[in-house]
Amino acid sequence: GAVVSQHPSWVICKSGTSVKIECRSLDFQATTMFWYRQFPKQSLMLMATSNEGSKATYEQGVEKDKFLINHASLTLSTLTVTSAHPEDSSFYICSARDRSGSGYEQYFGPGTRLTVT
Amino acid sequence: GQQVMQIPQYQHVQEGEDFTTYCNSSTTLSNIQWYKQRPGGHPVFLIQLVKSGEVKKQKRLTFQFGEAKKNSSLHITATQTTDVGTYFCAEYNYGQNFVFGPGTRLSVLP
Numbered sequence: 156g157a158v159v160s161q162h163p164s165w166v167i168c169k170s171g172t173s174v175k176i177e178c179r180s181l182d183f184q185a186t187t188m189f190w191y192r193q194f195p196k197q198s199l200m201l202m203a204t205s206n207e208g209s210k211a212t213y214e215q216g217v218e219k220d221k222f223l224i225n226h227a228s229l230t231l232s233t234l235t236v237t238s239a240h241p242e243d244s245s246f247y248i249c250s251a252r253d254r255s256g257s258g259y260e261q262y263f264g265p266g267t268r269l270t271v272t
Numbered sequence: 273g274q275q276v277m278q279i280p281q282y283q284h285v286q287e288g289e290d291f292t293t294y295c296n297s298s299t300t301l302s303n304i305q306w307y308k309q310r311p312g313g314h315p316v317f318l319i320q321l322v323k324s325g326e327v328k329k330q331k332r333l334t335f336q337f338g339e340a341k342k343n344s345s346l347h348i349t350a351t352q353t354t355d356v357g358t359y360f361c362a363e364y365n366y367g368q369n370f371v372f373g374p375g376t377r378l379s380v381l382p
Contacts, residue, residue, distance in 0.1 A: 189370065198360060198374045199315065214369075248314055260305075261370065263314040 157183050159251050161264035168239055168271055175235045176267045178249030184229040185251035189261060190222075193246045205232045239271045276301075276363055278373035286381050291351050293376035295344040295361035303364055304337055304344040309375070310357040318346075320364075351380045 158181040168174050178188055186207050191199040203224050205211045211224035223235040232251075236243055246268050250261040277296045285291050295304060303322045307315040319328055321337035321344060328335045334347040348355055358375040365371065 196377070199372045201369050201371070204369050212369075250315075260317050260320070262317065266314050 157251075157253055157260075157262040159185075159249065159262045159264040161249055161267050163267060164265060165268040166270070168269070170240055170271055171238055173235055173237045174239055174269060175233055176247055176249075176269075178232045178234070178251070178264050180230045180251045180253075180262070183251075183253045185232075185253065186229065187252045188226060188232040189250045189252075190224060190232075190234050191248045191250070193248060193266075195246075199248065202234075236269065239269070241271045244269055244271045276361060276371055276373040278361060278376050280376055281374065282377045282379075284379045284381065285351050287353060288350050291348045291355070291378055293346050293359050293361075293378075295346075295373050297342050297363070300341045301337075301344075301363050305362045305364060305370075306335060306344075306346050307360045307362060307372075308357050309360065313357075315360060348378075351378070353380050353382055356380050 160179045160181055162177045166174055188205045190202045192202055193199050201214050202217045203211045203213045205224050205226040207226045207229050213219045221237055226232040246266050248263055248266040250263045252261050279294050283291055303320055305320045306318040308318055309315045319335050324341050325339045326337040332349045336345045344361055346359055358377045360372050360375045362370050362372045
């Protein structure tokens with residue numbers, strides 16, 4: 156089946172620093188990748204939709220200058236949390252749509268747990 | 273914007289009992305997808321329903337899409353401890369994005 160990887164799986168950083176999270180589709184090409192954040196015991200909140208070769212579309216309330224998304228290739232998207240603060244601590248999950256599939260399914264990465272101290 | 277609601281928020285069942293979670297929307301859904309997220313894990317796609325009144329089965333899981341395409345349900349027969357997790361429904365807005373419901377957290381007591 157389709158596999159999506161994320162790196163790192165967890166990261167601890169100091170307030171004010173930036174953190175980059177990578178999302179890769181390992182065995183398929185993904186024209187579209189999605190970035191979510193999930194707080195404990197809550198649902199997934201879509202942050203942005205990332206299309207290969209174009210600018211990401213951010214959901215309302217998500218600061219695009221703080222959460223930089225780059226989708227440079229059909230298998231890689233990155234999310235950079237700039238000037239991280241403790242309130243940015245969360246579980247960040249990416250997902251990817253299979254370019255060759257129906258487009259309905261999305262495959263999730265294992266997530267990255269970010270802790271900002 | 274589009275909102276998808278789910279009930280119940282939590283459900284505790286004894287192993288062997290049945291379980292049902294419901295997904296509702298105030299507007300007509302293009303489709304409905306169901307995901308399962310194990311504790312500490314990431315969501316895994318279970319199924320997609322598109323047609324009005326559609327019913328699909330996966331072993332002990334039965335998925336239904338309402339006639340008006342405004343609600344859906346996931347029913348698990350004879351729950352097992354491996355069914356533990358949070359079940360999310362989601363709508364895929366064609367060409368746009370996914371909207372997730374808040375999820376139903378299922379715990380199964382052995």
